[in-house]
Amino acid sequence: MMRERALAVSRSSGHMTMAIAGTIVVLGAAAAIFAPYLAPHDPYEVDIVNKLQGSSWSYPLGTDHLGRCVLSRLLFGMRVSLGASSLCIALTFVISLVLGMASGYVGGWFDQLLMRVCDVLLAFPKLILALALVGTLGAGMSNLILAIVIVQWVSYARIIRGMVQSLKTQDYILAARLAGTSHARILLRHIAPFVLPQMVILLAVDLGKVILLISEFSFLGLGVQAPAAEWGMMINDSRPYMLDHPALMLYPGLMIFVTVMAFNKLGDGFRDQLDVQAANKGRGWKRNGSGSSRFIRSKSKHSALDKQQM
């Protein structure tokens, strides 16, 4: 009884967290989309006479070292962070899905080759590898996205491969094979529907980390280039004014903190729900979920962008 109640409480507080996180994400996305209408000023308009001003009615969060409106830049920064990280995640998703499914389903030398490539890529710390790639390709947003995708797809592809491999031996797949269903149809109709939802959640969990990564690179000057408004770069830009105008650094820092936290909480919530669902289904989950939540948990343990590697 006690345990059940405790579980219920934790679940409802979990729902609460998810609701808050979800609201933040939705608000953030709306702010990003409507930034041009919401921003009180042109985020690129330099007005050096009005630099480093405090809060006022026309500049709610003051101005930066070039007299640009901080609030407007934060709003436009939301576009960069959400846009670029979504693009990263989408590309990663497509690449890892195609390669992972092919590798798991075809097996043989193709699987071996792909997994050895994965081994090589996984042998390097992700952040260092991404840095090296951006260093070689040159600083810039498109190169940064490319580098993140290159280091990211590996671990997802592995997870998908594992899922496909275990699904492949399920009776219903074997039955389909016997019935003469084509490989393409099996992959699309019988395997993909089980893989996709898990992947979406996995990627949602990592979205926050990608946002953080993009900000990190921009802080180092390897991501977006001036004058684009981006949180990481705004922090770096305000470093020389840290002592006299700490707020300049605080605002973008808070934005990163809140956004990343919201995405992480949302992702965690989704994952927990999946666990609960799987547990409720009892023995039956094996056929349905095909052990995917176990994969997800093991995945998050050595996640692509885990803290230890940062």
Place this chain on the structure above:
Amino acid sequence: MKFKRLSMTLMLLVAMMTAVGCVSSSDGQPKGKSTESKAEEGLLTMSWNKDIGPLNPHLYAPNEWFAQAMVYESLVNYGENGKIEPSLAESWEISEDGKTYTFHLRQGVLFSDGTALTANQVKRNFDAVLQNAKRHDWLELIAEMKQVEVVDEHTIKIEFNNPYYPVLQELSLIRPLRILGDAGFPEDGSTAEQIKAPIGTGPWVLKAYKKDEYALFVPNEHYWGTKPKLKQVKVKVIPDAQARVMALQKGDIDLIFGSGQLSPDSFKSLQDSGNYQTAISSSVSTRVLAIHSNKGATADLRVRQALEHALNKQLLIDHVFYGIERKADTLFALELPYSNVALPPYDYDMEKAKQLLDDAGWKTEAGQAFRMKDGESLRLQLAYNSEEHVQKAVAEFMQGEMRKLGIEIELIGEEYQTHVQRQKEGSFNLIFSETWGVPYDPHSVVASMREPSHADYQAQSGLAMKPEIDQWITEALISTSEARRAELYKQLLTTLHEQAVYLPISFTTHTAVYHDRVSKVEFLPMQYEIPFHSIEVRP
């Protein structure tokens, strides 16, 4: 190279944390006591952004100028208003044809290890530098030097290929022609790679050193000149500008000195606090944008002139530099030798800039954010050194201003090495550059304009009269007639100004911020030298 920049940034972060850590740990001691003991020892603690390097007098980076100048001396000194003063050489004679210089060395000069300075030792130093001549090809003096001869124990004769006029100025340089003691030479006699020990005749001796942490200098007891009042100078390596400011505020360091050691904003904030002594030197060098005359839209003179008219320098001086740097309208400050040429400045005039762009065929079109010509939009690349915050601020300001004019400026921020590489390759429309300051300005700078591996050469490469420009420079450097030289300089500076290949922004300065216990902080005529000989500290 990007890696270097990254590791720099990481190091910076680490250093920042360490600095903060150090500050709090030293805070634990009773403050009054630590200040007292400092004063007793006559200790001055200064911050510097880099390690002082291996103190090789014959090489460049990573050796730091000021540290080389503390330990080593040259034959002559560069004094006030460019007057050449005796140093290790007490007197000298120049032959009629201007090709032979005879130096009489000061008697009784001892190296810090107690050995005497002789003509042989001077020759050995010069020969070591000449052996490595390729490394010094930027310096015309080395190329002109034919041979060095010992006349007697205290007399040395140097012969030159041509009557090169700035010989004495360039002999006064901090590097590469300062004198290393016998014990400092490696076995093979070559200093091109390393030295054995930093033994010089200068007023200071390196006593303790920990790479990337600190260097401790004490006075050279054998020094021939006036001994410094300080008993010790400690140079703390603090790479991050903010960490330097915090160290000063905590009393960890006494002095921040130099160019680029403090951002204009930090300087102003420290000055406004009223808790420190501050000083600003007279102009040191010129901060300019080199405009490429052979690349894209800037190949057109009218576009270059439009850029000159479109930059509101006064706004920059008032709001970015806070008057710490003065406005510049010419490549060289007028008070420099041969540089006082009357040139009409390009005034800030947006209308004129628009007119020039229209004339050049770059027209504003409906529906286009930027000016267009033959279906192409007006887009220029502006490269800056991302380690210099001021450059970035100026670049972003310029980007905003040019947008109003219909010019799209693409900013390229790179770390120092990549930035320098870009200067050499000439892959830019506009790039930040700086003249070298006295005693290099103007002769060494104009000499280097002939070298393809310099931004100046690249920027000028599209000028129809570039071959003549190079000829004028060569002739000016070896002309024996003062009037002819002045005329050639005038011709050169006028042409460069009219062709608008440089956009002068400001004259850089040195700044100093120090605690009340420090006094007599002066600025020396030679850029990069720090006045440790005059500074005093009191309890």
